[in-house]
Amino acid sequence: MNRNERIHTMFLKNTIEMSSEEAMGETNSSEMNDNSSSSDKQSPEVQGASKAQSEEVSKMSTLEAECAAAQAKLTETHDRMLRIAADSENMRKRMEREKSETRIYAIQEFAKDLLPVIDAFDKAMSAIELTQINFETEEGKKIAGIVEGVQLVSKVFQDAVRKHGIERLPGKDTPFNPTYHNAIAKVVDSSLKQETVIDEFMAGYKIGDRILRTAMVRVGAPD
Incomplete structure (x- = not known):
């Protein structure tokens, strides 16, 4: 092979190698473009999913806050109802007590007039x-x-x-009580451990919690 033929052969070889490199470069560029295009296509979907997830989290937080507020309101309402029920029950008992006291004390003077008859x-x-x-x-x-x-x-x-409701007060052989008894006489009795009614001259009476008449008694007292 002469010199010209060798030069021609080398030129063809270089041309083929350059063509191969350019072809590979174009292929790589095409793949990069395809990957970039695919990435560009997926990005909105990823962003959409992230946004939807954020919205769900926000909704859950809102629901939890609303549930907590509703529970607090329910507890407050329950406590208020309990207080109302307690107040109503107390008022009912008070009205019944006042009604009973009014009925009893309305006949107080009449009851006093009955005491001589009882005697x-x-x-x-x-x-x-x-x-x-x-x-x-x-x-x-x-x-x-x-x-x-x-x-x-x-x-x-x-x-x-x-x-x-007219009741007789404790009398003979009961402990002396100045609320119930009017001691018109007092004697010393060493056998007693405390002041005791030993004789009752006139019985005492009460109606409800009110004294109609104290009992007239003789009291024995220890030394």
């Missing part, structure tokens, strides 16, 4: 218990009917008195 029945019953009448005789049988009548009337009257 009269007490004396009559005491006299009957102390009597030595022989009820087997004809005269005794006549008196027995009267006694039974007095006892029956006394029982009915005492029941009616108690029904309207």
